[in-house]
Each structure stands twice: as C-alpha cells, then as structure tokens.
Amino acid sequence: MxxxxxxxxxxxxxxxxxxxxxxxxxxxxxxxxxxxxxxxxxxxxMRCPKCGMELHPILFKGVTIDKCFGCHGVFLDDGELEKVAGGESGFMKGLTSLFK
Ligand SMILES: [Zn+2]
The missing domain is CATH 1.20.5 (Single alpha-helices involved in coiled-coils or other helix-helix interfaces)
Structure with missing residues (x-):
C-alpha cells in the first residue's frame, strides 16, 4: 500500500x-x-544494403568505391559519384542535385 x-x-x-x-x-x-x-x-x-553480402573496396577511375559481388551493386560515398562521372557539369550536375 x-x-x-x-x-x-x-x-x-x-x-x-x-x-x-x-x-x-x-x-x-x-x-x-x-x-x-x-x-x-x-x-x-561494409555490408551491401540490398543483399547483405560484404562490400569490397575497388579502385575505379581513381576512386575507391564499394562493390558487392553478390548482387553486383556498387555503393558510392558522398562526393564519389561526381568524381566517377567526371565532375559537376551538365547531366551530372542535374543528377547530383536530385540527391542532395
Ligand atoms: Zn549485394
């Protein structure tokens, strides 16, 4: 009580x-x-967001990107999409502005 x-x-x-x-x-x-x-x-x-397998860093166009060999997906860190695509011009500028 x-x-x-x-x-x-x-x-x-x-x-x-x-x-x-x-x-x-x-x-x-x-x-x-x-x-x-x-x-x-x-x-x-370092796990794939789609299938859960391990991501492996690989060098592509001078940028270390994360690749899944399970589903063949690729993961890019902030700023890597611009580097891989060759900078902030034309199509890429429009595309990257969608994701910011
Ligand atoms: Zn995967």
Missing part, C-alpha cells in the same frame, strides 16, 4: 523524486539510442 503525501513538504519531495526518476529515464533512453546506433553500424558496416 502506498502512502499519500500529507504535507506540502512531502509533496515537494515527491515531485523532486519524480523529476529525478524522469531525468534518469531520459538519460538511460539516450544511452540506449547511442548503443543501438553503434550496434547497427557494426552490424551493417
């Missing part, structure tokens, strides 16, 4: 305690989110 606060002082301490528990829960939640991000990064690092 719980006891109800009987005085203003009891209520003050009950509110303080509730605030403290709320802050602890928020801190714990933030820690779990950080841990989950790290776990997912570890799980997916």
């Amino acid at each position: 719980t006891t109800k606060p009987t005085t203003a002082e009891d209520e003050y301490f009950a509110r303080e305690e509730a605030e403290k528990k709320k802050r602890l829960a928020q801190k714990k939640q933030a820690e779990l989110e950080t841990q989950e991000k790290e776990r997912l990064k570890e799980l997916h690092w």
Whole structure:
C-alpha cells in the first residue's frame, strides 16, 4: 500500500523524486539510442544494403568505391559519384542535385 503525501513538504519531495526518476529515464533512453546506433553500424558496416553480402573496396577511375559481388551493386560515398562521372557539369550536375 502506498502512502499519500500529507504535507506540502512531502509533496515537494515527491515531485523532486519524480523529476529525478524522469531525468534518469531520459538519460538511460539516450544511452540506449547511442548503443543501438553503434550496434547497427557494426552490424551493417561494409555490408551491401540490398543483399547483405560484404562490400569490397575497388579502385575505379581513381576512386575507391564499394562493390558487392553478390548482387553486383556498387555503393558510392558522398562526393564519389561526381568524381566517377567526371565532375559537376551538365547531366551530372542535374543528377547530383536530385540527391542532395
Ligand atoms: Zn549485394
């Protein structure tokens, strides 16, 4: 059986305690989110987003791109599409602006 606060002082301490528990829960939640991000990064690092096989770095037109030999997909890091396609001109400029 719980006891109800009987005085203003009891209520003050009950509110303080509730605030403290709320802050602890928020801190714990933030820690779990950080841990989950790290776990997912570890799980997916250098894995193909389509088939899950390992990605292998290969040199293509002077740029190291990530290739999947399972589904033959290619993954490009930020800025690599422009480098592989030869810079920011014409068609590529229009295309890359779609993805930014
Ligand atoms: Zn793949």
